[in-house]
Amino acid sequence: MFEVFGKTQIDFVGKRYFFFALSTLLVALGLFSLVQISRGKANLGIDFAGGAAIQLKFSQPIHIDAARKALDDNGLKHAELQQVVEDNKLLIRIKKQDVVEQNVRERVQEVFSKAFPDNQFVVESSTEIGPTVGQKLQSDALVAVLISMFCIVVYIALRFEFRFGIAATIATFHDVFAVLGIFFVLNKEINLLVVTALLTIAGYSLTDTVVVFDRIRENLKGRRKESLDQTINDSINQVLSRTFNTSVTVFLAVLAIYFFGGEVIHDFALAMILGIIIGTYSSWFVASPLLLLWRKRVGVLKRA
Amino acid sequence: MKKGIRGRIIFILVTVFVSFLFFLPSTPLYSKLPPWWGKYLPNKGITLGLDLQGGMHLVLEVQGEKAVDNTVDRTVGSLKGSLEAKKVAVQSIKREGREILLSFAPESKEAVSKVVDQDYPNFVIKQSGAGEVVLALRETEVKRILDNSTSQALETIRNRIDQFGVSEPLIQKQGANQILVQLPGIKEPQRAIALIGRTALLEFKLLDDENPIARQLPPRVEGDEEAKILQEYQGKIPPTDQILFERVVDSETGKVTKRPYLVKSQAALSGDLLSDARVSIDQFNGKYVAITFDPIGAKLFEKVTEENRRHRLAIVLDNTIYSAPVINEKISGGRAQISGSFTTQQANDLAIVLRAGALPAPVTIIQNVTVGPSLGQDSIEKGLKAGVIGTALVVVFMAFYYRFSGLVADFTLVLNVILLIGALAALNATLTLPGIAGIILTIGMAVDSNVLIFERIREELRAGKPVRLAVNAGYDKAFLTIVDSHVTTLITAFVLFIFGTGPIKGFAVTLSLGVIINLFTSLVGTKVVYDLVINRRKVERLSI
Numbered sequence: 051m052f053e054v055f056g057k058t059q060i061d062f063v064g065k066r067y068f069f070f071a072l073s074t075l076l077v078a079l080g081l082f083s084l085v086q087i088s089r090g091k092a093n094l095g096i097d098f099a100g101g102a103a104i105q106l107k108f109s110q111p112i113h114i115d116a117a118r119k120a121l122d123d124n125g126l127k128h129a130e131l132q133q134v135v136e137d138n139k140l141l142i143r144i145k146k147q148d149v150v151e152q153n154v155r156e157r158v159q160e161v162f163s164k165a166f167p168d169n170q171f172v173v174e175s176s177t178e179i180g181p182t183v184g185q186k187l188q189s190d191a192l193v194a195v196l197i198s199m200f201c202i203v204v205y206i207a208l209r210f211e212f213r214f215g216i217a218a219t220i221a222t223f224h225d226v227f228a229v230l231g232i233f234f235v236l237n238k239e240i241n242l243l244v245v246t247a248l249l250t251i252a253g254y255s256l257t258d259t260v261v262v263f264d265r266i267r268e269n270l271k272g273r274r275k276e277s278l279d280q281t282i283n284d285s286i287n288q289v290l291s292r293t294f295n296t297s298v299t300v301f302l303a304v305l306a307i308y309f310f311g312g313e314v315i316h317d318f319a320l321a322m323i324l325g326i327i328i329g330t331y332s333s334w335f336v337a338s339p340l341l342l343l344w345r346k347r348v349g350v351l352k353r354a
Numbered sequence: 355m356k357k358g359i360r361g362r363i364i365f366i367l368v369t370v371f372v373s374f375l376f377f378l379p380s381t382p383l384y385s386k387l388p389p390w391w392g393k394y395l396p397n398k399g400i401t402l403g404l405d406l407q408g409g410m411h412l413v414l415e416v417q418g419e420k421a422v423d424n425t426v427d428r429t430v431g432s433l434k435g436s437l438e439a440k441k442v443a444v445q446s447i448k449r450e451g452r453e454i455l456l457s458f459a460p461e462s463k464e465a466v467s468k469v470v471d472q473d474y475p476n477f478v479i480k481q482s483g484a485g486e487v488v489l490a491l492r493e494t495e496v497k498r499i500l501d502n503s504t505s506q507a508l509e510t511i512r513n514r515i516d517q518f519g520v521s522e523p524l525i526q527k528q529g530a531n532q533i534l535v536q537l538p539g540i541k542e543p544q545r546a547i548a549l550i551g552r553t554a555l556l557e558f559k560l561l562d563d564e565n566p567i568a569r570q571l572p573p574r575v576e577g578d579e580e581a582k583i584l585q586e587y588q589g590k591i592p593p594t595d596q597i598l599f600e601r602v603v604d605s606e607t608g609k610v611t612k613r614p615y616l617v618k619s620q621a622a623l624s625g626d627l628l629s630d631a632r633v634s635i636d637q638f639n640g641k642y643v644a645i646t647f648d649p650i651g652a653k654l655f656e657k658v659t660e661e662n663r664r665h666r667l668a669i670v671l672d673n674t675i676y677s678a679p680v681i682n683e684k685i686s687g688g689r690a691q692i693s694g695s696f697t698t699q700q701a702n703d704l705a706i707v708l709r710a711g712a713l714p715a716p717v718t719i720i721q722n723v724t725v726g727p728s729l730g731q732d733s734i735e736k737g738l739k740a741g742v743i744g745t746a747l748v749v750v751f752m753a754f755y756y757r758f759s760g761l762v763a764d765f766t767l768v769l770n771v772i773l774l775i776g777a778l779a780a781l782n783a784t785l786t787l788p789g790i791a792g793i794i795l796t797i798g799m800a801v802d803s804n805v806l807i808f809e810r811i812r813e814e815l816r817a818g819k820p821v822r823l824a825v826n827a828g829y830d831k832a833f834l835t836i837v838d839s840h841v842t843t844l845i846t847a848f849v850l851f852i853f854g855t856g857p858i859k860g861f862a863v864t865l866s867l868g869v870i871i872n873l874f875t876s877l878v879g880t881k882v883v884y885d886l887v888i889n890r891r892k893v894e895r896l897s898i
Contacts, residue, residue: 052755105729155724156544174729176543180720183413187855194853201845209838243788246850246858250795250865253846257839261806264835292809295755296802299748303798306744307791312736314405315791322795 054294058287063279066339073224073336076328080227083234092234094145095241098188100181101145102154105174106162108138112169117142120165126157134313139174141313143239154178191245198249199223202256210263213341218259221337225255228332229324243318251325254300258293258333265289266338282338290334297330359889362882370769373776380779399779402538403786405857406734408727409538410546414511414717416531421503421715422496426452429474431620436473442466445485448593452496457486499714504531506714511535511550513710518549518703533717543724545703553672553716554707556625558658559617561666561678562595568616571597577610594619598668600675603695615675617668622658625671627651631708633701634691641701642693645708652688660684671704737790744794745771752801756808758897763804766879770800773871778864786860796868802839803876807832808898821893825884829877836876843869 086092096103114133117140121129132141144154155176162171199219207215226248233240265285273281304326308319378384380399384391391397404411430449433456437444442465444458454477458466466487470477476495481488504527511533512525524536540546562568567590575583580599587597596619599612629648636642647655658667659681668678669692676694696704749767752760774793778785811828819827847869850862887893 052757054755107728172726172728173724175725176722177724178719178722180415180718183721190853194849197853198846198849201849202842205841205845242855242858246788246854246861249846249850250861253843254799256842256846257802260838260842261835264838288813289809292805295805295809296799299751299801299805300795300798302747302751303744303794306740306747307794310736310740310743311791311794312733312740312787314733314787318788318791 053291055291058290059283060287060290061283062286062334063283063339063342066335066342069335069339073228073332076228076231077224079231079235080229081231083231084227086234087240093237093239094184095239095244096143096145096177096179096184097242098184098191098240099145100179100184101143102158102176102178103144104142104155104158104176106140106142106158106171107174108140108166109170110168111135111138112140112166114140116165117162120161121158123165124157124161126154126161139313187242191242195226195245195249195252198252202252206256206260206263210267214263214267217337217340218256218263220340221259221332222252222255224332224336225325225329226252228328229321232324233321238317238320241317243315244321247318247321247325251322251329254325255329255332258297258329259337261292262286262289262333262338266341279342282341286334286338293330293333297326301326359882359885362878366769366879366882369776370772373772373779376776376779396779398782400775401782401784402730402734403784403789403857403860404536404538404723404730405725405787406730406737406785407538408540408725408730409536410540410543410725411721411723412535412537412547412550412719413528413721414507414533414535414550415720416504416507416533416713416717417715418500418503418531419715422452422491422499424715425476425495425499426454426491429477430454433469433474434620436469437466440465440469442469446593452491453480454489455486456489460484463487500531503714504533507717508533510554510711510713511717514549514706515546517706517710518546520546532720539727541727545699547719547722549703549706551717551719552707553713554625554710555672555712556628556708557621557670558623558655559598559619559621559668559670560658560662561668562592562616562618563666565592565595565616567591567595571614571616574602574611574613575599577612580612583614591616598670598673598675600668600678605695613675615668615678617670617675621670622662622667623651623654625708625712627654628708628711629688631705633698633705636693640693641696641698642691643696643701643705643708644689644691647688647690649688652686655688655690656684656686733787734790737787737794741790741794741797745797748797748801752804756898759804759808759811762880762883763801763808765883766804766875767797767800769879770868770871770875771797773875774864774868777867777871781863781867783863784860785864786857788857789860789864792861792864792868796864796872799843799868800872800875803832803836803872804880806836806839807876807880811896811898815896815898821896822888825888825896829881833877836873840869840873 083092087094090099114131118129118131121127121142126144128145130143133139134141142158155173155178159173199222202222203215203219206218229248229251230240233244238244262285265288266282269281269285276284301323304319304322307315308323311319376396377399378387379397384399426449430447433454434444434447442458442462444456444462444466446457448455456466463482467479470479470487470489474489476492477489478492479487480490508525508527515523515525515535515537520537520540522538524534526534528534535550537546567587572583584597591597595616597614598617599614602611602613603609604611627647627650628645629651630646632644634642634644662681663683664680666678666680669676676692692704745767749764752763754760756763771793774796807828810832811824814824814827815821844866847862847866851859851866854862
C-alpha cells in the first residue's frame with residue numbers, strides 16, 4: 051500500500067485555540083468584505099454593479115497605457131483594463147456610474163479604430179448590464195446562499211444531531227467567507243461566476259466535513275474510556291488520507307481549469323482552488339474541534 | 355451472486371450504449387448517419403450555449419407606462435374626429451397625464467357625454483363642470499394595457515426576428531415586463547439590436563406650412579443641435595403642432611445634418627393600417643420602401659390625399675421624418691412609398707419593422723451579452739484541453755496511489771464522463787463554459803467515493819480481514835457517508851439551478867447530473883470489477 055500518511059496521531063484538537071484565532075481572522079476579513087460589498091466599495095463585477103465589459107482582440111500587440119490614454123481622451127475615464135498578452139487581447143470594464151450613454155460597445159470600437167488605425171481588432175465579446183439587473187442579481191445571489199445554507203443545516207441536523215449541523219454550517223460559512231475575504235484583499239472582481247464558485251465550495255466543504263462527522267459518530271458508538279477530545283482526534287486521523295486524497299483529485303482538476311480553461315473562468319478556478327485548500331483545512335482544524343466548544347456549554351455529546 | 359454480476363455488467367453496458375446513442379447527434383458523425391436514424395433514434399444532442407457558439411443574449415424591458423400614455427394620446431386624436439363627425443363644437447382637447455381635458459360651450463355638454471359614453475367605454479368622466487369635462491382611463495384598462503404590452507411586444511419582436519432570419523432564436527417573457535432574446539451565432543449584433551429595439555411607429559403627419567413659424571425654421575442644423583431648436587421654438591408654435599427633424603446624409607461627405615419641419619401633432623394616418631412593406635429600386639437606382647395599406651388604410655389614405663392636395667405629408671417613423679413629399683393628386687389603391695437615403699440593408703430592415711408592426715411601447719435593453727464566434731471556438735478548445743489535462747492528472751494520481759484499485763477507480767471515472775455526456779445529450783441540455791468547468795469538477799469528484807471506499811477497505815485489510823470480507827465491509831461502511839456527502843452537494847447544485855441564470859444554470863445541471871451519476875458508478879461500477887476479480891478465484895492480496 052502506498053500512503054502519504056501512515057498511521058498518524060496528530061493532535062488536531064489540542065491546537066484548536068490557535069486555529070480558532072486564525073479562522074476568526076479569516077472570517078472577520080470575509081465579513082468585512084461583505085460589508086464593503088454591500089456598500090459598493092468592493093470590486094464588484096458588472097453583473098452586480100451594472101456597466102459594460104468588452105473584450106477586444108488585436109492583430110498586433112497593444113500597449114495598455116496607450117489604450118488607457120485613448121479611452122481617457124475620449125471621455126471613457128475610469129475604465130479598468132486588463133491585458134492577455136500572448137493573445138493580444140484587451141479586456142475593458144466600465145462600471146455603470148461612469149457610463150453616460152447607451153451603447154458603450156460602439157463608442158469603444160470608435161475610440162480604438164481612430165486611435166490605432168493600423169492595429170485591426172475584433173470585438174470578441176461584449177456585455178452590457180443595466181443597474182437594475184445588477185441589483186436583482188445581487189439579491190438573488192444572497193437569497194441563493196442563504197437558502198442553500200438553510201437546507202444544508204436541516205439535512206445535517208436530520209442525519210446527525212442539531213449541533214453537528216450547526217458546526218458544519220459554521221465551518222461552511224467559514225470557508226465561504228474566507229475565500230470571499232481573500233478575493234477582496236486580492237482585489238479580484240466579485241461576479242456571478244465567483245458566487246457560483248462560492249456555493250460550490252460550500253457544497254464541497256460540507257462533503258468533507260460530513261465524512262469526518264460520520265466517523266466521529268461511528269467512533270462515539272464504540273467509545274469506552276477515551277475522552278471526547280481523543281475520539282475526535284482519532285476520527286480525524288482515521289480519515290486523514292481520504293480527506294487529503296479527495297482534495298488532491300479535485301485540486302488537480304481545478305488546477306487544470308485554472309491554467310488551461312481560459313480567462314473567462316480563471317477567477318472561478320482560483321476561487322475553487324482557495325476553497326479546496328481552506329475547506330480541507332477547516333474540516334481538520336475547525337469543524338470537528340467546534341463540537342468541543344459546544345460540549346462545554348451544553349454538556350457531553352450523547353452517544354448516538 | 356454470479357448471475358447478479360452478469361446482470362450488472364449488462365446494465366452498465368446498456369447505459370454506456372444508450373449514452374453513445376444520445377451523444378451521436380452532437381458529433382460531426384451525425385451527418386453521415388442513414389436518414390432513418392432521426393426517425394427512430396435520438397436526433398437532438400447537446401446544444402452549445404451562447405458563450406461557446408457565439409451569439410447574443412438580450413434582456414429587454416418594455417416601457418408599459420408609455421403604452422398607456424400612447425393610448426390616451428391616440429384617444430385625444432380620435433375623440434376630436436368623433437366630435438367633429440357628430441357636429442359637436444369643442445374649444446380644446448388636451449392631454450394631461452392620463453387624463454383628457456375637454457372644454458366646450460356649456461350647451462354641448464350632453465352631446466359630449468353621449469359621445470364619450472357610446473364610443474369610449476374605456477374612459478370614465480371623472481369631473482364635469484359647466485363647460486368642461488375631465489376624462490380618465492379606467493383602472494382596469496390601464497392594467498390591461500400594461501399586461502398586454504409585454505405580450506404584444508414579444509409577438510412583434512418574434513415577427514421581426516423571424517423575418518431577419520436567425521436559426522433557433524429563443525424569445526420568451528421573463529417576469530412581468532421583460533423579454534429575453536437569445537440569438538445564437540449572430541454575425542451583426544448592432545444591426546439586430548437596431549432592428550429589435552426600434553419602436554417602429556409609422557405615422558403620416560401633415561406639414562403646417564401656412565404657419566409663419568414654418569418659414570422661420572432654419573433649413574439645416576447640425577446633428578446635435580436638435581434640442582436647441584426645440585427649446586427655442588417651445589411656446590411659439592401652436593399647441594396642435596410639433597417640430598420634427600429629417601435626417602439628411604450628404605452623399606459625398608457622409609455628413610449628417612437635420613432638417614426641421616413644423617408638422618401637425620395629430621397623425622393623419624398610422625402604420626397599423628399597413629398590410630405590406632417591401633424594398634424596391636427606383637430609376638436612379640435608389641432604394642425605397644413600397645408600402646401597401648389594408649382596405650381601411652387605403653380608404654383613409656385616399657381621403658387624406660384628396661383633402662390635402664398641394665400640401666406636404668411627412669412620413670414619420672419613431673419621430674424621425676423620412677421624407678416629406680408634396681401630395682400632387684388623390685392617391686387611391688392604397689399604395690405609397692417611403693424614400694430616403696437608404697442603403698439596401700437599411701431599406702430591408704425598415705421593411706421588416708414595418709411588416710412586423712410597431713411595438714406597443716418602447717423597449718430598453720437592460721442586458722446585452724454578445725460573444726463573437728471566434729471566442730466561442732476558443733473557449734471550447736480551452737475547455738477541452740483543461741478537461742483532458744484534468745482527467746489525465748486525476749487518472750495518473752489514482753493509478754499511482756491505489757495501483758490496481760486506482761485503475762478500477764479510473765475505469766469508473768471514464769464511465770462517469772461517458773454517462774454524464776450521454777445524460778446531457780439525452781436532456782438536450784445546453785453546454786456552457788461554466789458547464790464544462792462543472793464536468794471537469796465532476797471528474798475531480800468522481801473518484802471521491804472510490805477514495806472513501808478504498809480507505810475503508812485498507813482499514814479492514816490492516817485489521818487483518820481476508821480480501822473478500824474487507825471489500826464488502828468497505829463498501830458497506832462507506833455507503834452512508836457517500837450518500838450524505840452526495841446529498842449535500844446536490845442541495846447546493848439545486849439551489850444554483852433554481853436561482854442561477856444562463857451559464858450558471860448550465861453549471862448546476864452538469865454538477866447535479868455528475869453527482870447522481872457518480873453515486874451510481876462508484877457504488878455499482880467499481881463493485882462489479884471487484885466481484886469479478888474476487889469471485890473468479892481466491893484472491894490472497896489486493897492491490898490497493
